Amino acid sequence: MQDEKTKSWKKLVNVAVSGAAGMISNHLLFKLASGEVFGQDQPIALKLLGSERSIQALEGVAMELEDSLYPLLREVSIGIDPYVIFEDADWALLIGAKPRGPGVERAALLDINGQIFAEQGKALNAVASRNVKVIVVGNPCNTNALICLKNAPNLSAKNFHALTRLDENRAKCQLALKAGVFYDKVSNMTIWGNHSTTQVPDFLNAKIDGRPVKEVIDDTKWLEEDFTITVQKRGGVLIQKWGRSSAASTAVSIVDAMRSLVTPTPEGDWFSTGVYTTGNPYGIAEDIVFSMPCRSKGDGDYELVKDVIMDDFLWNRIKKSEAELIAEKRCVAHLTGEGNAFCDLPGDTMLPGEM
């Protein structure tokens, strides 16, 4: 019976996950194995990257996955060498990163985590599938994604993403609550920019029940101040309340981000993801990773959405997030092959989790 069933299955997909013993992965891996992302006819191999520090825990994670008896999960492997774990990866979900603790400067974090993503970029470049889709989650995710793609010159820069889908989901939630509608009535929600407190949740282009948000929520002060700040700082508030950063909702948003690339985007709608800006139609600086509105045919690829409108409020906010990312990029020049780093970050910006 099982054999009959597996005959109609697609070819095995290899999904590599770093930080696989961490909190986000502990939710995500079980969703991946259950078929939530790729569907019930897609067998999957999970390749889990850990470190000396986490290898015992990773053995435990692999045991739990095996004990769950997921029919679609055909292989679980663990290891600490990215050149082994990333071999033939069709997807690389880069979640592991040093968390920012008390007294750690943002510049130091950029450097420490940047080293990780430079090494992983090199490993992907050497051994992953030539069409690998990379989603960088570990913070600061936009600049980590830039470092990663710069170290993978033989892969398409277009296939590298920084996760801003959690921010999109948070923004949709706030708009739905304010308008008194269910979440699925909110569409065309763009997060522009950095996954930091400079991110710009775009209420100008978003829609509620197919109508412009500003027609449904006639409260500019709420949109410009309360809504925007709530979304920007949501991660930090959650850490204050729960004592740890969003893990379950982040895993859900990774599933959403992947599904958005493997299923056609509904007509007229779009999704947000942090992608390489070179060639973008909006006038955003080239050569950074910036969250923008995208559509996909469901083939793993995407196109930037062209028909968005801008006003001064939106554009000025976008420029602030752009300036932050350009400053972050200067901090990691030594990791992107662009000479000596010079780190002079705007002082008032933070990761969503920092408050």
Ligand SMILES: NC(=O)C1=CN([C@@H]2O[C@H](COP(=O)(O)OP(=O)(O)OC[C@H]3O[C@@H](n4cnc5c(N)ncnc54)[C@H](OP(=O)(O)O)[C@@H]3O)[C@@H](O)[C@H]2O)C=CC1
């Ligand atoms: N983009 C987004 O929307 C979001 C991003 N995040 C980010 O995702 C990342 C992972 O979060 P989460 O799973 O909750 O974190 P955890 O602390 O649970 O796990 C992080 C993993 O990072 C790895 N790591 C790499 N370097 C270090 C280091 N120097 N010290 C400690 N751990 C290290 C560890 O794995 P190992 O030892 O195997 O390398 C660890 O298991 C963080 O960077 C977080 O800020 C979180 C929420 C939302």
Ligand SMILES: O=C([O-])CC(=O)C(=O)O
């Ligand atoms: O700063 C963090 O680790 C948490 C984070 O990114 C978020 O909740 O958006």
